[in-house]
Amino acid sequence: xxxxxxTPRYLxxxxxxxxxxxxxxISGHRSVSWYQQTPGQGLQFLFEYFSETQRxxxxxxxxxxxxxxxxxxxxxxxxxxxxxxxxxxxxxSSPIQGARTEAFxxxxxxxxxx
Amino acid sequence: GENVEQHPSTLSVQEGDSAVIKxxxxxxxxxxxxxxxxxxxxxxxxxxxxxxNVGEKKDQRIAVTLNKTAKHFSLHITETQPEDSAVYxxxxxxxxxxxxxxxxxxxxxx
Numbered sequence: 001x002x003x004x005x006x007t008p009r010y011l012x013x014x015x016x017x018x019x020x021x022x023x024x025x026i027s028g029h030r031s032v033s034w035y036q037q038t039p040g041q042g043l044q045f046l047f048e049y050f051s052e053t054q055r056x057x058x059x060x061x062x063x064x065x066x067x068x069x070x071x072x073x074x075x076x077x078x079x080x081x082x083x084x085x086x087x088x089x090x091x092x093s094s095p096i097q098g099a100r101t102e103a104f105x106x107x108x109x110x111x112x113x114x
Numbered sequence: 115g116e117n118v119e120q121h122p123s124t125l126s127v128q129e130g131d132s133a134v135i136k137x138x139x140x141x142x143x144x145x146x147x148x149x150x151x152x153x154x155x156x157x158x159x160x161x162x163x164x165x166x167n168v169g170e171k172k173d174q175r176i177a178v179t180l181n182k183t184a185k186h187f188s189l190h191i192t193e194t195q196p197e198d199s200a201v202y203x204x205x206x207x208x209x210x211x212x213x214x215x216x217x218x219x220x221x222x223x224x
Binding site (some may be wrong): 055 | 211
């Protein structure tokens with residue numbers, strides 16, 4: 001079975017721009033969660049999608065948004081980028097919704113905002 | 115609030131010795147506690163998890179203990195080896211979300 005795939009692996013953007021990141025879950029997994037990883041802050045929960053609906057949301061501003069398609073692939077969008085948005089963005093897929101079982105992580109997209 | 119505290123942030127142990135990482139959580143309703151290992155430049159991977167109906171779980175050199183009353187859980191690694199060097203994250207299910215601690219960087223000294 002193919003693992004969780006995130007594209008692109010690396011991105012460099014300018015302040016004020018917007019960016020879209022993509023995540024393809026493991027086949028059969030319907031839950032996709034997104035995390036922001038920065039040194040010293042660990043993994044911070046952004047949101048979870050299940051069956052094309054956002055089920056949970058973390059404490060991030062509205063500039064961070066996402067969506068999920070009928071094939072469970074998910075995208076995350078960040079608008080009006082700030083320098084502080086530079087981070088590794090990880091997505092994770094699970095077969096069921098909610099925090100009840102193992103999450104399988106992708107390799108991440110490293111976003112640098114200059 | 116939705117909080118998972120993890121200590122220490124850095125831990126150095128001699129190869130062959132044991133390592134212990136401790137976490138506390140805020141929500142008494144939390145019922146799932148996974149631990150993830152992230153090697154340098156790689157994705158986090160689950161190494162062990164425990165549910166609230168169990169007090170201890172062991173898998174070879176790794177064990178996790180849970181004290182629901184105190185809202186504490188700990189990871190124990192025995193007979194540490196060089197390949198155990200990594201960042202370890204504890205996590206707890208809080209209101210249907212997995213909330214992670216900030217991580218412990220474990221160094222295994224030769």
